[in-house]
Amino acid sequence: MGSRCGATLLLLFSLLGLFSISLSSAARLSASRQKLEVAKHLNRLNKPAVKTIQSPDGDIIDCVHVSKQPAFDHPFLKDHKIQTRPSFHPEGLFDDSKIPEKPKEKSSASPITQLWHVNGRCPEDTIPIRRTKEDDVLRASSVKRYGRKKHRSIPKPRSAQPDLINQSGHQHAIAYVEGDKYYGAKATINVWEPKIQQPNEFSLSQLWILGGSFGQDLNSIEAGWQVSPDLYGDNNTRLFTYWTSDAYQATGCYNLLCSGFIQVNSEIAMGASISPVSGYRNSQYDISILIWKDPKEGHWWMQFGNNYVLGYWPSFLFSYLADSASMIEWGGEVVNSEPEGQHTSTQMGSGHFPEEGFGKASYFRNIQVVDSSNNLKAPKDIGTFTEQSNCYDVQTGSNGDWGHYFYYGGPGKNQNCQ
Numbered sequence: 417m418g419s420r421c422g423a424t425l426l427l428l429f430s431l432l433g434l435f436s437i438s439l440s441s442a443a444r445l446s447a448s449r450q451k452l453e454v455a456k457h458l459n460r461l462n463k464p465a466v467k468t469i470q471s472p473d474g475d476i477i478d479c480v481h482v483s484k485q486p487a488f489d490h491p492f493l494k495d496h497k498i499q500t501r502p503s504f505h506p507e508g509l510f511d512d513s514k515i516p517e518k519p520k521e522k523s524s525a526s527p528i529t530q531l532w533h534v535n536g537r538c539p540e541d542t543i544p545i546r547r548t549k550e551d552d553v554l555r556a557s558s559v560k561r562y563g564r565k566k567h568r569s570i571p572k573p574r575s576a577q578p579d580l581i582n583q584s585g586h587q588h589a590i591a592y593v594e595g596d597k598y599y600g601a602k603a604t605i606n607v608w609e610p611k612i613q614q615p616n617e618f619s620l621s622q623l624w625i626l627g628g629s630f631g632q633d634l635n636s637i638e639a640g641w642q643v644s645p646d647l648y649g650d651n652n653t654r655l656f657t658y659w660t661s662d663a664y665q666a667t668g669c670y671n672l673l674c675s676g677f678i679q680v681n682s683e684i685a686m687g688a689s690i691s692p693v694s695g696y697r698n699s700q701y702d703i704s705i706l707i708w709k710d711p712k713e714g715h716w717w718m719q720f721g722n723n724y725v726l727g728y729w730p731s732f733l734f735s736y737l738a739d740s741a742s743m744i745e746w747g748g749e750v751v752n753s754e755p756e757g758q759h760t761s762t763q764m765g766s767g768h769f770p771e772e773g774f775g776k777a778s779y780f781r782n783i784q785v786v787d788s789s790n791n792l793k794a795p796k797d798i799g800t801f802t803e804q805s806n807c808y809d810v811q812t813g814s815n816g817d818w819g820h821y822f823y824y825g826g827p828g829k830n831q832n833c834q
């Protein structure tokens with residue numbers, strides 16, 4: 417081997433060395449840039465706490481003064497005067513203390529609470545906020561996407577483009593009403609802890625208050641319970657809300673993860689775990705959710721159970737919903753991330769089909785809508801929708817105690833759903 421050749425090799429190696437040094441320093445630079453971006457975002461989201469409570473599930477609950485909550489980062493809310501209570505409550509509420517049909521011994525007896533309550537409560541004039549941790553943000557595909565839904569996750573009954581529904585991997589089993597002006601909706605939902613096959617999937621049960629057509633400017637207010645390993649880092653069942661005014665594009669988020677919802681309640685934390693949950697052939701636990709438009713101020717209020725008025729979405733956040741809703745949906749949604757030709761085993765609701773009925777299947781009972789006179793009433797002409805009833809199904813009914821109700825859900829992958 418000549419010395420020229422050796423020198424060339426040496427040169428080559430040192431060039432390679434330089435190259436890899438600059439590569440790794442570029443990687444380091446981008447990692448530190450990302451860390452900085454995440455830190456900035458956490459700083460925006462996590463407000464100074466008056467008191468901090470450690471929840472047994474690992475959550476940290478910050479009690480933040482009401483006037484310091486994320487909503488007030490919104491330029492339109494700088495001078496907003498907080499409404500401490502709604503001007504009007506809808507009339508004609510069902511008595512929710514009534515125990516569901518044929519109560520088994522412990523059925524629905526103890527009230528549902530949030531897990532963090534075992535370690536303390538937030539003082540007056542503060543609101544409990546689930547602290548966002550670095551890992552929460554890092555699990556998202558990007559800092560910008562954290563706390564936001566991906567597009568096209570609204571169930572669209574009688575869709576003209578069924579392919580779209582399947583492509584996005586979101587599957588539903590819902591009941592719905594449309595064709596009128598709606599000013600709110602209510603339901604009592606039993607709570608489960610569905611199994612999630614993969615961390616990037618989720619399973620939820622909620623109601624949707626929808627305004628506008630299913631175009632780019634769809635308005636939606638949503639609330640219910642969900643299991644979402646990506647969003648929360650575990651498999652716990654959590655109370656959640658969502659809103660968007662442009663079909664999940666630039667506006668809206670889960671819980672208090674962006675400016676929008678104004679919380680006034682010091683006892684319930686959005687995104688915090690609900691406990692206990694219902695068991696198969698065992699005790700059933702349900703939660704009530706009511707969302708309605710205050711006829712005086714026009715804001716959309718949310719109540720959890722009989723006692724907790726959580727807060728409101730200011731009317732200016734929306735276009736169509738600034739007037740009224742054109743459709744209400746109730747039911748379950750899962751994400752199926754399995755490739756075409758295979759189905760996920762992620763459960764919806766209890767993971768059992770509606771036919772199994774009380775104590776086994778998941779339900780929505782006393783479903784109601786709010787009319788233009790602020791009265792709660794039974795919905796008319798309830799439709800149902802599911803993409804693949806062999807995977808997840810829905811069955812409606814009505815009786816004296818439960819008013820209009822439906823059972824829904826399923827196991828996902830099974831003999832008839834591969």
Ligand SMILES: *[C@@H]1O[C@H](CO)[C@@H](O)[C@H](O)[C@H]1NC(C)=O
Binds near residue numbers: 757
């Ligand atoms: C979704 O895909 C499944 C299986 O490929 C099919 O059976 C079902 O009909 C599709 N649903 C819709 C609404 O197109």
Ligand SMILES: *[C@@H]1O[C@H](CO)[C@@H](O)[C@H](O)[C@H]1NC(C)=O
Binds near residue numbers: 611612613645649651
């Ligand atoms: C969530 O459940 C899945 C199985 O359903 C399990 O593989 C995973 O480890 C669980 N995740 C956590 C954070 O407990």
